[in-house]
Amino acid sequence: MQGYILDIKPVKDDDLIVIILTENRIYTTYRFYGARHSTINIGYKIDFELEGSLKSDISRLRDVMQLNYQWILNSQKMYAWQRFIKLFNSHFRDIEEIDEFYFNLLNELVHMMIKQNEKRAILQAYLKLLEYEGRLHTDYTCFLCDIEIEDKISLVRSFLPAHPQCTFSKIFSIDKVKEMFEENSLINFTDEEIDYLWNILLQGL
Ligand SMILES: [Zn+2]
Structure with a gap:
């Protein structure tokens, strides 16, 4: 096995x-x-x-x-990978049976990380996980005030959308977030923004 x-x-x-x-x-x-x-x-x-x-x-x-992974000796990749994997343990606490989606997602991610930046690859995998679990909020409604978000958007834990003025968090343009949520693309995010998203991910799946 x-x-x-x-x-x-x-x-x-x-x-x-x-x-x-x-x-x-x-x-x-x-x-x-x-x-x-x-x-x-x-x-x-x-x-x-x-x-x-x-x-x-x-x-x-x-x-x-x-x-072995091809990148097992790349300590930066291994460190990011281990931090992501650890989050699965709390995600599946007290759960025994799971769908094959998760095993396949990790297999695919191992492969993606050969060529891609580790944080970008892991964030893309995480977005697929949120989508699979029905937790990717593509209705773009603020979870705090329940009003639609039209222009500027902030993201909190589990990438829940909110108005920047409701959360006082970092501001993103909604077009970029739509591209991330709907096309699984992070191409227009700067490395600094990727670090910000990474830190949201580390709060838990
Ligand atoms: Zn709001």
């Missing part, structure tokens, strides 16, 4: 709880300490086997093999 490591928690005797996102499920697994184990880290894509059930619904993680 293949999956992405969303989180690793140390438990007693150097054993680990490892949370893995696969095509249809989020697994909470247990890995016993062993010097021969390959190192694992948050964000790694792995091939693995699960063995039995220790207690309730935790299986033992074994035969772990890391599947």
Whole structure:
């Protein structure tokens, strides 16, 4: 089976709880300490086997093999990737069964990040996630005052639209935001604006 490591928690005797996102499920697994184990880290894509059930619904993680990304040695890309992946862990807290959309989205993103800037690629993937979950607000109504936004727009957590005068947040032209929401294009955003959007994303999926 293949999956992405969303989180690793140390438990007693150097054993680990490892949370893995696969095509249809989020697994909470247990890995016993062993010097021969390959190192694992948050964000790694792995091939693995699960063995039995220790207690309730935790299986033992074994035969772990890391599947490399082309950019794994690029620390900037790896750091951004890990921060994004960690957000999935809280997003799927207490959820076991998931749609294959998420696994496919991450597969696609890994590929996009070979050539693209990591923050731009991740933001584009995040926009697809919002759209898939029906949370991309293309009606452009301010979530605070419920009145349509016509010209200048601000974005808050989860890219919720608002009037700049209602949130006192950074101002974007609505055309640019429409291009981002409706065409999944960030081409007209400056690097400084991308950093701003990135920081919104880090507040949580
Ligand atoms: Zn408003």
